Amino acid sequence: MCQVWSLVDTLFKIYLLLLIVYALLSWVPSLRGRWSDYVAMLVEPVLTPVRRIIPPMGGLDISFMVVILALGFVVQLAQRNALTCY
Numbered sequence: 001m002c003q004v005w006s007l008v009d010t011l012f013k014i015y016l017l018l019l020i021v022y023a024l025l026s027w028v029p030s031l032r033g034r035w036s037d038y039v040a041m042l043v044e045p046v047l048t049p050v051r052r053i054i055p056p057m058g059g060l061d062i063s064f065m066v067v068i069l070a071l072g073f074v075v076q077l078a079q080r081n082a083l084t085c086y
Contacts, residue, residue: 009078016071018042023064 022043025036050063 005078005081009075012071012075012078015042016068016075019064019068019071026061 018039022036022039025032025039046067047063050066051061054062054066056062
């Protein structure tokens with residue numbers, strides 16, 4: 001069970017990194033390339049439902065913050081559970 005929590009922790013950290021990269025790409029379009037399409041394919045399915053509930057306000061997309069905070073909570077939970085195993 002400990003290895004499962006460790007794996008969950010690692011996967012969510014990687015996904016958080018992908019979210020941050022995707023957010024940076026929206027601010028610096030010159031960095032976009034074919035690879036950014038793959039990042040979008042991984043990130044957009046999570047952001048789209050959140051955007052339906054909290055639409056962008058004045059050009060500011062808050063869905064990123066909501067998803068990052070939620071994933072941060074899950075990462076902390078996974079870390080706590082992984083640490084209790086050792």
